Amino acid sequence: MHWVTVDGYPMPKLVGGHPALDFCNTWSGWGEPPHPKREWLDGYDQLAVWARHAGLISEETAARVRELARRRPEEAAAVLEEARQLRQALYRLALDPTATRAFGTVAKLAAQSAAAAKLVAGPDGQASWVLPASIRTPLLAVAGSAAELLCSADRHRVRRCPGSDCGWLFVNRHGHRRWCDMSSCGNRAKVRSHARRRRDRATPTGAGDDPPGHPPAPRRGRATP
Numbered sequence: 001m002h003w004v005t006v007d008g009y010p011m012p013k014l015v016g017g018h019p020a021l022d023f024c025n026t027w028s029g030w031g032e033p034p035h036p037k038r039e040w041l042d043g044y045d046q047l048a049v050w051a052r053h054a055g056l057i058s059e060e061t062a063a064r065v066r067e068l069a070r071r072r073p074e075e076a077a078a079v080l081e082e083a084r085q086l087r088q089a090l091y092r093l094a095l096d097p098t099a100t101r102a103f104g105t106v107a108k109l110a111a112q113s114a115a116a117a118k119l120v121a122g123p124d125g126q127a128s129w130v131l132p133a134s135i136r137t138p139l140l141a142v143a144g145s146a147a148e149l150l151c152s153a154d155r156h157r158v159r160r161c162p163g164s165d166c167g168w169l170f171v172n173r174h175g176h177r178r179w180c181d182m183s184s185c186g187n188r189a190k191v192r193s194h195a196r197r198r199r200d201r202a203t204p205t206g207a208g209d210d211p212p213g214h215p216p217a218p219r220r221g222r223a224t225p
Contacts, residue, residue, distance in 0.1 A: 002181060006053045009046050015181045017171035019054045020149040021158065023142050024091040025180070026050060030160075030167030044069045044076035047083055047138050056141035057131070064133040075135050082109075083139045090146050094158045094169055106150070109143035116140055161185050 003010045016022040026040040041047050045066055052062035069076035089105035096102075116136075117129040131137050131144075149155060159172040163185025170180050179185045 002183075007049045009049055010040070011046075011050055011053050012040055012168075013181060014054060016169055017173070018145070018149050018154060019056055020090060020142065020146040021094065021169040021171065022054050023050075023145070024087055024094065025168040027087060027091075028168070029165045030091060032165060032167075041080065041084070044073075044080045044135075047080055051138035051141050056145055057137060061131075061133045061137060065135060065137050068133070068135050072135060079135050079139050083142065086139065086143060086146070091169065093150070095160060097155075106143065106146050109140065110147035112136075113140040113144035113147070117144070 002015075003012050005011070012022070012025050012028070014022045016025055028038045028040070029035070032038070041050065048057075048062050048066045048069065051057045052059055057065070069079075086105060086109055089099075089102040092099045093102040093106055113131065116134075117131055119127050120130045121127045131140055154171045154173070157171050157173055158169055159177070161168045161170065161178075161180035163179060166180060166185050168180035168185075170177065
């Protein structure tokens with residue numbers, strides 16, 4: 001299973017190895033025709049819950065921004081649309097470093113994130129950069145994470161899952177990883193390969209001109225538990 005339930009919402013597993021890539025993975029079936037079931041972030045509330053789930057904002061901040069969004073739904077909807085545009089730009093940039101327009105989109109929001117962050121002292125004296133709670137906080141938290149990824153060595157280790165109806169991104173740190181998750185795309189590929197070998201053995205030579213087919217893989221999009 002490629003999803004978990006968080007605050008009553010189905011959320012994709014965090015398999016990317018970095019929050020910025022996991023954010024890209026809130027859309028399923030990259031490169032396939034658009035379909036509502038490919039979208040995990042159906043509303044602003046899901047965006048805020050996902051940001052907490054990914055560790056980009058605290059539970060307290062998530063609760064505050066969700067309440068703000070309930071009071072100002074139009075503003076929240078605009079932030080959600082901006083987040084989806086960031087996701088598309090980040091996905092393209094992760095696979096193509098020469099995508100200058102995508103870089104501009106990410107860089108603009110990353111700069112806003114850096115400008116909004118406040119240096120806060122922790123109870124043990126160790127300080128950290130924190131984004132004050134606002135409706136834009138989940139968006140800016142993702143943008144800051146994207147900047148961190150692009151400035152790291154992992155930037156050159158990003159790979160795309162070749163699984164059917166997937167396209168999720170992940171960091172391939174050791175060079176041996178092929179699938180986003182062996183329990184989903186990897187396992188489906190193994191099942192299809194096994195079924196294909198069985199059909200090949202059962203089909204007499206010259207029985208037909210067309211290669212044996214197989215039923216399409218189940219959709220990887222949002223599911224209801």
